[in-house]
Structure formats: structure tokens, C-alpha cells
Amino acid sequence: MSISKTHAGFGNWLQSRWQTVVSGIPFFWLLLFFLAPFFIVLKISLAESIIASPPFTRLLDWSGGGLPTLKVSIDNFAYMWEDSLYVRTYLSSLKIAFVSTVLCLLIGYPMAYAIVKAEGTTRYILLLLIILPFWTSFLLRVYAWMGLLADQGTLNSFLIWIGVIEKPIRLLYSQFAVYVGIVYTYLPFMILPLYANMEKLDISLQEAAADLGAKPVAGFFTVTLPLTLPGIIAGSLLVFIPATGEFVIPDLLGGGNVLMIGRVLYSEFNANHDWPVASAVAIALVIVLVVPMMLYHKVQAAEALRES
Amino acid sequence: MKAGRSRFLLGMLCFGFAFLYVPIILMMIYSFNYSKLVPVWGGFSTRWYSELFQSEEVWNATMLSLKIALLNATFATMLGTLAGIALARIHKFRGRTLFTGMISAPLVMPEVITGLSLLLLFITLNQTIGWPAERGITTITIAHITFSMAFVAIIIQSRLAGTGQDLEEAALDLGAKPFRVLWDITLPQLAPGMVAGWLLAFTLSLDDLVIASFVSGPGATTLPMLIYSRIRLGLRPDINALATIIILAVTISVLIAGWIMLRQQRQMQQREI
Amino acid sequence: MNQASAYPWREAGATPFISIKNVTKRFGNFTAVDDISLDIYKGELFGLLGGSGCGKTTLLRMLAGFETPTTGSISIDGADMTDVPPYERPVNMMFQSYALFPHMSVEKNIAYGLKRDGVKGAEVKERVADMLSMVELGDFGKRKPRQLSGGQRQRVALARALVKRPKVLLLDEPLAALDKRLREQTQFELMNIQDRTGVTFVVVTHDQEEAMTLSTRIAVMDAGKFMQIGEPADIYENPATRYIANFIGSANLIPVTVIDRQQDKLRLQHESSDTVFEAISDQPAAVGDNTTLALRPEKILIDKSPLPDCDNNVQGTVKEIAYLGKISTYRVVTAFGETLEVTAPNQVRTSGAGHRIEWDDQVYLGWSSYSAILLSS
Known part of the structure; x- marks a missing residue:
């Protein structure tokens, strides 16, 4: 009797707290494995590098006995600021990500528009063809370009064969190769949000513009473009933010010739074992990207609100 | 005029698909x-x-990657579904803003940052509580679950946002308690979304190189890590x-x-x- | 104003303003508009009436320029429009969804068409203000469309389409999105505005009452063809076919055989009994022909006592009554077997009992031989 009573009691408690249970489990996971790591990175970025294991000083020093002394050092950030290599790398990463985003938009926008204009099964197949590379290995798609761009690769052989060039030109391990790689791998991330946005576009609005005397080009700039702006923003941020911190593409296609912050972070950590500087690089990258990230979050929330 | 425009669109479409598929x-x-x-x-x-x-090396790496992908997909789907339900159906709870931020951030967060921060967490945990004793399949799986559950949550949330709450309210009205409703009504409706989420989480895990490189330890080489180590040199x-x-x-x-x-x-x- | 200019379609030699000649539109194997010709005159408020998929919207979209006819030609005010793109036509359209640009204010929406034509700033301002006051939205210029009610949006759409002073205004289901009360009020506003601006209106609608109220003339469409074109009263009183008799208002249809004809006086026998009706008609039906007699419910008198003044008299039993306030509708099973629908005004207060017709009452039905319509097929 009493057992079943407590049982019912627990059951009732669970039922009345179902919202806490449902939201609490994933919340706890994310706090532990997503948010907490950031504070650890922040903490280490404020420590000093030493040769030991772990290779950094403690912020709270208990060695003096009694009250610990707090040791916060912004040396790592100062070092980054003074060494022009880091500043140049950040700027170079932002530039590469920005140009790639614009290129993705220029290629992706007409493609998304063409897919929306297609009908029935054709549209479905085209969409599947956009999504398909998204499911296949990212690494292997980058690798495919290594074969295409190599000195004796397909593109050079083709250009020599048609007589445009006489001997191979440097394509791989250049900035050009990095642009190609980023545009190539991130293009679906541009097209899919654009498609989702354009699909909802009311065609009668474009007809109304034509009816009121707007020629196709004027109609595009006054009606279609402003109305697809949320899709443009979402797609651009989905390309821009991860591209800024990209590591694999500059490493494989850019060789040592292209400065990108993701590579610097990786080598600072794995090759130089300088954890505090690597952490400071990461924190600085998050600070650089926090504005576009919040913008993306806002666009998504606005879109969700519009749908409900 | 119209013909010209559709020719341009068709041209762009062909160019785009050639760009995507020829390599x-x-x-x-x-x-x-x-x-x-x-x-x-x-x-x-x-x-x-x-x-x-x-090659035994390739075989071992493949098996490890598949194992991690399976574990990851299953746990990420469970956690992501709960998170998606929380986002779409619970409009007020403490820390909701933080929660939505933590769901949408992994979607765009550069992998190097996620990888680095998780590695530092595992090292800190190891020093303070002795777990995880060594890095490998467990740490990689945890790292993968953390970012793929966000993708699952977004899929689940958009599915729930698309369907009204009528069915759930009808069940409540007929006397079902909240967990009954969740089990009998919400989850069956979400089945297709959960399948899609599972597949996506599986693929994301199989695909990941950067995060796994950070949080893996000696002896645990996933397939992307193996491929990467070979193609780095050409x-x-x-x-x-x-x-x-x-x-x-x-x-x-x-x-x-x-x-x-x-x-x-x-x-x-x-x-x- | 003389008779001839108010009803130009009644004149033999009048010049049409819009001329549609043998227009066909096919989508793949589907023929949406099937070889139709139509003349619409200046200042008309022309109604295109039909059910969904009848081709009325396709015809309207060909007038606007969104679709090109597969064969045939369209001209407006003497100029061939067949291949002119929408942005160069002297025609504007009010969309069923209103298609107001959500990212522009009401003013910007209305000014949009003027700016495309390169009208100067001051004039744009003045004409937009004029339009806003015409549709009584003077204070709403700065609002976005989503901050307006359905009726207000409808008026913005009308203002936006009229501000360019088009030769023809096309209206696609202009009142469909409004509730009943607002719809009735707006109908009269539309007629009023059409009268003041003198623009030729072509209205597509599926609502026959709306078409009857608004239009100078109506074309009834079905399966890509015109079933009948005429003034509202003409179509109602002289429907050409069973389809129209039923589509415009309602009608009792009685299958009959012609048994005698003296010029336009006919005697008709019910198909499955020996009851005989009298009718007056100029339809070319000969003795022995099988045809259909159509009777409007309001043209039949109903009483508990005989109706000696009527040319046609039948008896029956009331099976159903629908009380609608000012009128009631009765379904009466007649002695010759058909069930007839009859509407009658409620001239006596119900509490007065006695005179009132009740369920299962024996009643007399009667109608004049002028009221019965002989359908052509």
C-alpha cells in the first residue's frame, strides 16, 4: 500500500515536472559538454605556458598555503596582438571567408531560383542532387580537387591539351585552390536556405510587380531580392562562419601558402604544444565570430516565429 | 526576354552541377x-x-568509425529529440535563451574550436576526477553527440512547429497524462523526423575529421583520420x-x-x- | 446619357474596347480556354463567372499578359496585345491574394507602379494621396500591409491597381477573402469607384450573386467555353441550358415532351405521367421533342386553397420547410411525382397560425405560363 503510494507520488511528481525532465536532460548535456569547455578554454587562455604536464600554469595558486593567489595573465592576447602574423591571419581568414561567401551566393542564388522554378519530379531530383554531396564525405570531396588541381592533374592536362598553356601552372597549394575548395564544399549550405526561402515566395508578388510596369530586372531588385533577403542572410552566415575557422581546406589545398586561423590554431596546439596561445587564438576567433553567430541565431528565430 | 532569363538559369544550373559533380x-x-x-x-x-x-589498417579504421557513428546517431537522436520537443513545445523554462543559443551555436561553430575545447575539458576532467582514463572511442562519441544532437534538435523542432498542438491537446482532454501524450502522440508523429535525424547524425559522425583528431588518443584512428594522414602528402x-x-x-x-x-x-x- | 451609350452591346455597329478573337490556351494536353471570342465595351463592368477550373482565371491572366494564348488574338483599345509583356500593357490587375508587397508600406505599394513609369516625386505623392483618400485610407499610408485588416488590404490593392489609370482593371475574385457583411458593402463601393473613374472592369468570380450585383454583363464559363453571355436579368430569366439554370440561382427541372404547339404557345406533357403544362416560349421545339421545363422556386405560388388564376395548377404535400426569416423554402412532393422547391415570402406573422403552411399539409402550387422556361436541350 505504502509502496504504491510513494510510487504514485513519484509518478505524479514526474508528470507535473515533465517539462523539467524533457528540457533538463539535453540542457545538462550541453552545459557539461558545450558550455563548460568554453570556460576551460577561457581559463587556459589566461594562463602562462610552461614546460610541464599540463603545459600551463594554474590560475589559482595553492602552493603558498592558506588563501590561494589568483594569477591572471593577458600575455597571450598581448602576444597575439603584437605579433603581426596573428592579426594578418585573422584578416586573411575573414577575407577568404567573405569572398567565398560572395562567390557561393553568386553561383547558389540562380541555382536555387532555377530549382524553385522547376516543377514536380524534376524539382525533387535537382534538390536531391544538391543534397547528395552534403551526405558524401567532406574530406573526400576536398581530395577530389587535389586530383583536379595538381601540377599533372586533370585541369592542367586539359588546358595544355587545348593549347591555352604550354606547361603546367600552379593551381594546387594556392589561394585560388582554397577559394575553389571552400565554394565547392559550402555551396549546398548556401543553396538549401535560399531554396527554403524562395519556395515560400508568393509568385503573385512578382506578377504584381510586372503588372505594375516593372521590367524583369527592376522587378527582381525591387521585389524578389528584398523578399529573399532572409534566405540570403541565413545562407551567407552558414557559409561565412564555418569558413572563417576552416582547417582542412587550407591545409590540403592551400599547403603552406595560405594563412588561415584554423590552421594556426591546429598547429599551435598540436605542433607547438602551446596550449595557452592556442586557447587565446580560439577565444579571439569566437569573439570575431560572435556577432555573425548572434545574427544567424536571430534570423533563425525570426523565421521560426514567422512560420508559427 | 523570358526565354533569355530561363536560358541563363538553365546555364547556371548546368554550370553548378558540373562544378559539384565533375571532380x-x-x-x-x-x-x-x-x-x-x-x-x-x-x-x-x-x-x-x-x-x-x-589492408588491416583500413579495416580497423572503418570498423571504429562505424561503431562511433552508430553509437553517436542513437544517443544524438534521443537527446536531440528531447531538445527539439523542449524548443517547440515548452515556451517557458529557466535558461531557455541560453538553451536555444547552445542548440544553434554548434551548427556554425568552427570545428577547430569545438575540438579544442572538448579536448581541454577531457584533460581537465581526467586530472580532477580521473575520467576519462584514456581518450578514444568514448571521447570521440561524446564529442560527436554534442554537435550532432543540435542538428537533430533543429529537424525535430521544425517538424513540430509545422504540426499543430491539436492532437496533443485532444489526448490531454481525453485524460492522458503528459508522459502518456509524449509517448502515444508526440513521438509517433516525430518518427520520420527522428529517422532523418538519425541518418544525419550518422553521416556527420562518419564525416568528421577535425573534432575526432583533437579528442582522439593514441590507438584510436577513425577512417577520416586515416585518409587525412595519407593524403596530406599528396x-x-x-x-x-x-x-x-x-x-x-x-x-x-x-x-x-x-x-x-x-x-x-x-x-x-x-x-x- | 442615351440608351445606346449605356448599353453599347445592344447596338449592332458599336466598337468593342477589348476584343478577344478565337483564343485557345493549352497547358500540355489540358485545354484551359477553348476557342472563345468576346467583345467588351468601354466602361463596362464585365463579369466572368464559373466554377473552379472553368478557364476564367486563365482568360484573365491572358488579358493581363501573364499567359500568352496558344492561338487567337487579344486587342485592347485597338492595339494588338497578344505578345505584349505584362509590364507594357495599359492594364492592371487586382490579385485574389492582393499580392501586396510585404516589405513596403501602403504608400510605397501604391507608388510602386508610378515609379516604374518614371513619374516625378511630387506627382507621385499627390496621386498616391488622392488614391488613399478615395479608398478612405488616408491615415494608413505609413503602415505595412500586415498591420491592416482584410478589408483595408483589399482597398490598398484596388488603389495600387487604379493609380496608374489603366485602360482596363482586372479583378480576380476581388471579394472572396472578405466576410459576408463586408463583401456586400464592398460590392457597392467597387461599383461606385468604377462609375467615378470610368475604367473598364473585368471581374472574375465564382459567386453568382456577386456577378449578378456587380456586372453590366456576365459571361458564364464552363470547361473553357462560354455557356452564355448576357445581362444579369437576361441570364437569370432566360437561361440557355440546364447547367446555367442551375448555376445561376436554382431551378426545378421537369422532363417533358412537346405535344402541341401554336406559334409560341406550347403544351407539354410530363415524361412519366399524364400531367400537362402550358408554357410560352420562342425556343424552336417541335411536337414530339423531349425537352426540359425549368421553374424558378420564387415563380411558383403556394397556397392551402386552389389558385384559379394560374395557367398551371398542381397539388402536392409539403415534405420539408426551411424558415429563412423573410422567406421560407418548401419542398413539395407533387401529385405527378416530382418534388418541387418553392419559395414564398412570409407575409403573415407565424404566431397567427391557421394560414400558415405546416409539414405534411396538402397544398396547391400554381404558375403562369410566362414564368416557365423551356430549355434548349
Whole structure:
């Protein structure tokens, strides 16, 4: 009797707290494995590098006995600021990500528009063809370009064969190769949000513009473009933010010739074992990207609100 | 005018698809090249395939990657579904803003940052509580769950946002308690979304190189890590063969899934008529 | 104003303003509009009436320029429009969804068409203000469309389409999105505005009452063809076919055989009994022909006592009554077997009992031989 009573009691408690249970489990996971790591990175970025294991000083020093002394050092950030290599790398990463985003938009926008204009099964197949590379290995798609761009690769052989060039030109391990790689791998991330946005576009609005005397080009700039702006923003941020911190593409296609912050972070950590500087690089990258990230979050929330 | 515009769109479409597919197709063709120098054609051969099948290293890496992908997909789907339900159905709880931020951030967060921060967490945990004793399959799986559950949550949330709350309210009205409603009404409705989420989480895990490189330890080499270590130094014909197998396997699965979905969609349309 | 200019379609030699000649539109194997010809005159408020999929919207979209005819030609005010793109036509359209640009204010929406024509700033301002006051939205210029009610949006759409002073205004289901009360009020506003601006209106609608109220003339469409074109009263009183008799208002249809004809006086026998009706008609039906007699419910008198003044008299039993306030509708099973629907005004207060017709009452039905319509097929 009493057992079943407590049982019912627990059951009732669970039922009345179902919202806490449902939201609490994933919340706890994310706090532990997503948010907490950031504070650890922040903490280490404020420590000093030493040769030991772990290779950094403690912020709270208990060695003096009694009250610990707090040791916060912004040396790592100062070092980054003074060494022009880091500043140049950040700027170079932002530039590469920005140009790639614009290129993705220029290629992706007409493609998304063409897919929306297609009908029935054709549209479905085209969409599947956009999504398909998204499911296949990212690494292997980058690798495919290594074969295409190599000195004796397909593109050079083709250009020599048609007589445009006489001997191979440097394509791989250049900035050009990095642009190609980023545009190539991130293009679906541009097209899919654009498609989702354009699909909802009311065609009668474009007809109304034509009816009121707007020629196709004027109609595009006054009606279609402003109305697809949320899709443009979402797609651009989905390309821009991860591209800024990209590591694999500059490493494989850019060789040592292209400065990108993701590579610097990786080598600072794995090759130089300088954890505090690597952490400071990461924190600085998050600070650089926090504005576009919040913008993306806002666009998504606005879109969700519009749908409900 | 109209014809000109549609010609431009068609041209862009062809260019875009050529851009997306030509490199992959060329890579697949060169996997049948006899020559050890990838871009130089030396006649048709399947020698790289047989070499691949004899490599124990490749086999071990594949098995490890599949194991992690399976574990990750299953746990990420469970956590992501709960998170998606919380986002779509619970409009007020403490820390909701933080929660939505933590769900949408991993979608765009550069992998190097996620990888680095998780590694530092594992090291700190190891020093303070002694767990995880060594880095490998467990740490990689935890890292993968953390970012793939966000993708699952977004899928689940958008599905729930699309369907009204009528069914759930009807069940409550008929006397079902909240967990009954969740189990009987919400979850069955979400089944297709959960399948999609599971597949996405599985793929994301199989695909990941950067995060796994950070949080893995000695002895645990996933397939992308193996591929990366080989291609860093240049083109390798055996990787062309491996790529061909992987891409064909993925393509066939996606086409089958796409075909099933298209058929379901058609059936639904017919029923509506 | 003389008779001829108010009803130009009644004149033999009048010049049409819009001329549609043998227009066909096919989408793949589907023929949406099937070889139709139509003349519309200046200042008309022309109604295109039909059910969904009848081709009325396709015809309207060909007038606007969104679709090109597969064969045939369209001209407006003497100029051939067949291949002119929408942005160069002297025609504007009010969309069923209103298609107001959500990212522009009401003012910007209305000014949009003027700016495309390169009208100067001051004039744009003045004409937009004029339009806003015409549709009584003077204070709403700065609002976005989503901050307006359905009726207000409808008026913005009308203002936006009229501000360019088009030769023809096309209206696609202009009142469909409004509730009943607002719809009735707006109908009269539309007629009023049409009268003041003198623009030729072509209205597509599926609502026959709306078409009857608004239009100078109506074309009834079905399966891509015109079933009948005429003034509202003409179509109502002289429907050409069973389809129209039923589509415009309602009608009792009685299958009959012609048994005698003296010029336009006919005697008709019910198909499955020996009851005989009298009718007056100029339809070319000969003795022995099988045809259909159509009777409007309001043209039949109903009483508990015989109706000696009527040319046609039948008896029956009341099976159903629907009380609608000012009128009631009765379904009466007649002695000759058919069930007839009859409407009659409720002239006596119900509490007065006695005179009132009740369920299962024996009643007399009667109608004049002028009231019965002989259908052509």
C-alpha cells in the first residue's frame, strides 16, 4: 500500500515536472559538454605556458598555503596582438571567408531560383542532387580537387591539351585552390536556405510587380531580392562562419601558402604544444565570430516565429 | 526576354552541377588507373581495390568509425529529440535563451574550436576526477553527440512547429497524462523526423575529421583520420579507390531513401485527391 | 446619357474596347480556354463567372499578359496585345491574394507602379494621396500591409491597381477573402469607384450573386467555353441550358415532351405521367421533342386553397420547410411525382397560425405560363 503510494507520488511528481525532465536532460548535456569547455578554454587562455604536464600554469595558486593567489595573465592576447602574423591571419581568414561567401551566393542564388522554378519530379531530383554531396564525405570531396588541381592533374592536362598553356601552372597549394575548395564544399549550405526561402515566395508578388510596369530586372531588385533577403542572410552566415575557422581546406589545398586561423590554431596546439596561445587564438576567433553567430541565431528565430 | 532569363538559369544550373559533380566523377575514374602516379593514366586496373581490401589498417579504421557513428546517431537522436520537443513545445523554462543559443551555436561553430575545447575539458576532467582514463572511442562519441544532437534538435523542432498542438491537446482532454501524450502522440508523429535525424547524425559522425583528431588518443584512428594522414602528402591511388567505394555506398543509400520519400509523397498526394 | 451609350452591346455597329478573337490556351494536353471570342465595351463592368477550373482565371491572366494564348488574338483599345509583356500593357490587375508587397508600406505599394513609369516625386505623392483618400485610407499610408485588416488590404490593392489609370482593371475574385457583411458593402463601393473613374472592369468570380450585383454583363464559363453571355436579368430569366439554370440561382427541372404547339404557345406533357403544362416560349421545339421545363422556386405560388388564376395548377404535400426569416423554402412532393422547391415570402406573422403552411399539409402550387422556361436541350 505504502509502496504504491510513494510510487504514485513519484509518478505524479514526474508528470507535473515533465517539462523539467524533457528540457533538463539535453540542457545538462550541453552545459557539461558545450558550455563548460568554453570556460576551460577561457581559463587556459589566461594562463602562462610552461614546460610541464599540463603545459600551463594554474590560475589559482595553492602552493603558498592558506588563501590561494589568483594569477591572471593577458600575455597571450598581448602576444597575439603584437605579433603581426596573428592579426594578418585573422584578416586573411575573414577575407577568404567573405569572398567565398560572395562567390557561393553568386553561383547558389540562380541555382536555387532555377530549382524553385522547376516543377514536380524534376524539382525533387535537382534538390536531391544538391543534397547528395552534403551526405558524401567532406574530406573526400576536398581530395577530389587535389586530383583536379595538381601540377599533372586533370585541369592542367586539359588546358595544355587545348593549347591555352604550354606547361603546367600552379593551381594546387594556392589561394585560388582554397577559394575553389571552400565554394565547392559550402555551396549546398548556401543553396538549401535560399531554396527554403524562395519556395515560400508568393509568385503573385512578382506578377504584381510586372503588372505594375516593372521590367524583369527592376522587378527582381525591387521585389524578389528584398523578399529573399532572409534566405540570403541565413545562407551567407552558414557559409561565412564555418569558413572563417576552416582547417582542412587550407591545409590540403592551400599547403603552406595560405594563412588561415584554423590552421594556426591546429598547429599551435598540436605542433607547438602551446596550449595557452592556442586557447587565446580560439577565444579571439569566437569573439570575431560572435556577432555573425548572434545574427544567424536571430534570423533563425525570426523565421521560426514567422512560420508559427 | 523570358526565354533569355530561363536560358541563363538553365546555364547556371548546368554550370553548378558540373562544378559539384565533375571532380567526384574524375576521382572515381582515376581509381581504376594502373599507374601509381594518380593523374597519369596507365591503363585500366583494379589493383588499388585489392590492395585496399588487404589492408588491416583500413579495416580497423572503418570498423571504429562505424561503431562511433552508430553509437553517436542513437544517443544524438534521443537527446536531440528531447531538445527539439523542449524548443517547440515548452515556451517557458529557466535558461531557455541560453538553451536555444547552445542548440544553434554548434551548427556554425568552427570545428577547430569545438575540438579544442572538448579536448581541454577531457584533460581537465581526467586530472580532477580521473575520467576519462584514456581518450578514444568514448571521447570521440561524446564529442560527436554534442554537435550532432543540435542538428537533430533543429529537424525535430521544425517538424513540430509545422504540426499543430491539436492532437496533443485532444489526448490531454481525453485524460492522458503528459508522459502518456509524449509517448502515444508526440513521438509517433516525430518518427520520420527522428529517422532523418538519425541518418544525419550518422553521416556527420562518419564525416568528421577535425573534432575526432583533437579528442582522439593514441590507438584510436577513425577512417577520416586515416585518409587525412595519407593524403596530406599528396595523391594516393588507394584513396581514390576508397573514395569511390564510400561515395557509391552513400549515393546508393541516399537515392534509395530519396526514392522511398518520393513514393510516400506521391501516395499522400493521391490520397488527398 | 442615351440608351445606346449605356448599353453599347445592344447596338449592332458599336466598337468593342477589348476584343478577344478565337483564343485557345493549352497547358500540355489540358485545354484551359477553348476557342472563345468576346467583345467588351468601354466602361463596362464585365463579369466572368464559373466554377473552379472553368478557364476564367486563365482568360484573365491572358488579358493581363501573364499567359500568352496558344492561338487567337487579344486587342485592347485597338492595339494588338497578344505578345505584349505584362509590364507594357495599359492594364492592371487586382490579385485574389492582393499580392501586396510585404516589405513596403501602403504608400510605397501604391507608388510602386508610378515609379516604374518614371513619374516625378511630387506627382507621385499627390496621386498616391488622392488614391488613399478615395479608398478612405488616408491615415494608413505609413503602415505595412500586415498591420491592416482584410478589408483595408483589399482597398490598398484596388488603389495600387487604379493609380496608374489603366485602360482596363482586372479583378480576380476581388471579394472572396472578405466576410459576408463586408463583401456586400464592398460590392457597392467597387461599383461606385468604377462609375467615378470610368475604367473598364473585368471581374472574375465564382459567386453568382456577386456577378449578378456587380456586372453590366456576365459571361458564364464552363470547361473553357462560354455557356452564355448576357445581362444579369437576361441570364437569370432566360437561361440557355440546364447547367446555367442551375448555376445561376436554382431551378426545378421537369422532363417533358412537346405535344402541341401554336406559334409560341406550347403544351407539354410530363415524361412519366399524364400531367400537362402550358408554357410560352420562342425556343424552336417541335411536337414530339423531349425537352426540359425549368421553374424558378420564387415563380411558383403556394397556397392551402386552389389558385384559379394560374395557367398551371398542381397539388402536392409539403415534405420539408426551411424558415429563412423573410422567406421560407418548401419542398413539395407533387401529385405527378416530382418534388418541387418553392419559395414564398412570409407575409403573415407565424404566431397567427391557421394560414400558415405546416409539414405534411396538402397544398396547391400554381404558375403562369410566362414564368416557365423551356430549355434548349
